[in-house]
Amino acid sequence: MPPKLKTLLIWVVAIFLVYAIVTSPDRAADLVKALWDVITGAFASFGRFFSSLTA
Template sequence: MAQTKKIALYMVIVFVLYTIITSPDRAADLVQIGFEGISSAAKGVGAFMTALVS
């Protein structure tokens, strides 16, 4: 089982590197979208916590 996880992790890393090398503009767009999603989620949690305290 551990060997399977290790192989899957290596495959994901190779895929990410391949994507970055072959299409850096698209990879940058995906990273930006990911960070915007994380930021939006953090703002939502902050608003929720503020509403609980108020």
């Protein structure tokens, strides 16, 4: 991917995120909480997997 296109896409995504947060902060907070729950659940699953390997 050309560097200028990559930079443009990053700016477009950043502007969209700011727009989404400003227009609907409650929904944006719910999405961040849901994403955080997925990430912590994945790490907990990895932990259980590796601990079951040693048992």
